[in-house]
Amino acid sequence: MxxxxxxxxxxxxxxxxxxxxxxxxxxxxxxxxxxxxxxxxxxxxxxxxxxxxxxxxxxxxxxxxxxxxxxxxxxxxxxxxxxxxxxxxxxxxxxxxxxxxxxxxxxxxxxxxxxxxxxxEGAVEPPPETDHIEMGFWWFGPHGPRRSDKPITSPSWEQISGNYSARVREAVGRVMTVTPAEVSGRLLLLHGPPGTGKTSLLRTLAREWRQWCQVDCVLDPERLFNDPGYLMEVAIGDSGEDGERWRLLVLEDCDELIRAGAKEATGQGLSRLLNLTDGLLGQGRDVLVAITTNEDLARLHPATVRPGRCLAQVEVGPLSREESVRWLADGGAEEFAGQVGADGATLAELFAARSGRATTPAAAPDTPGLYL
Missing domain, CATH: 3.30.310 (TATA-Binding Protein)
Known part of the structure; x- marks a missing residue:
């Protein structure tokens, strides 16, 4: 007692x-x-x-x-x-x-x-200047919404473009050069299997857009769209010194939020997401939303991919066998080309092969689990 x-x-x-x-x-x-x-x-x-x-x-x-x-x-x-x-x-x-x-x-x-x-005074080390950029991170803490800036590794698009297939390079290259005047949709959708480099693309996007857009990652997106107060704080917030800049909210692995049937599964979550991208909530605020998902495009809710809503929809898939072999050769690891199957390999598998690790994917579990 x-x-x-x-x-x-x-x-x-x-x-x-x-x-x-x-x-x-x-x-x-x-x-x-x-x-x-x-x-x-x-x-x-x-x-x-x-x-x-x-x-x-x-x-x-x-x-x-x-x-x-x-x-x-x-x-x-x-x-x-x-x-x-x-x-x-x-x-x-x-x-x-x-x-x-x-x-x-x-x-x-x-x-x-x-x-x-x-x-x-003088207590904090400055962020590294090379290949780093400040990104914001949102989460809901014991005392409400919290935001923290952290330096993240962020290579340029020129440095990492070779990690993607020719089709992906063409589509993503256009996104990397977008300016505020060219924004024609508020939703950026990256979909494809795990290990294909979707998160790396978003880190690089933060670097390429750094002059006009602040990138914030929401660590608990499921709560964000189920708590109107939290959503208002993140989406509207205080303009502060960056009031003239656009903001990109990054939501990773939001399969349940945007797949077909999301309305029944998440309640008002999908509706609030759509409202943020082109509804009343998004009016007057320069806010973009980037979502990564492992779902196939055909399994996503049609409202999320309708014409005019998306700035871009990019399927980030594996490299072809020819592209995979070339990738390994460029990295001085051509001896591992024999590990690449006829369907090619994902970026994660290529890095594993180059380091000498086996690239055979593990068997899919019977029940859903966390994504890598």
């Missing part, structure tokens, strides 16, 4: 508050409560927060003129520290994955901004 205890902090802590704790609370929870106390009581009504990634190992994340009043560490490596200064309170939580959360409350907005800036 949990035992509740009232903890009264002495005046010397300069954080006057009463909180209730039980044996499920940790020392880090106490630090969190103390950090919120000045804001909750109104003594420091201005609050600012920064979520940091790629934090340098040597970064102190310590304000220059603050004093450390609490510190707590958990078994998973998370470290929480509480600092106090003249008119401000600062909480720093560092995680093992090089991420950190820095929050500050202060008696004025200017002071809060200043303390936060001094604490985080």
């Amino acid at each position: 949990s035992v509740l205890k009232e903890v009264r902090f002495p005046a010397a802590a300069e954080l006057p508050m009463n909180i209730w704790v039980d044996d499920s609370d940790s020392a880090v929870d106490i630090v969190d409560a103390l950090a919120l106390s000045p804001f909750a009581t109104g003594t420091q009504p201005w609050a600012r927060l920064a979520s940091l990634e790629r934090v340098r190992a040597e970064a102190a994340l310590t304000p220059p003129d603050g004093r450390l009043v609490r510190t707590a560490q958990e078994e998973d490596g998370s470290d929480a520290r509480l600092f106090c200064g003249d008119g401000w309170t600062l909480r720093v939580v560092r995680h093992r994955n090089r991420c950190a959360t820095v929050s500050v409350t202060a008696v004025s907005e200017e002071l809060a901004r200043s303390v936060l800036a001094k604490t985080t």
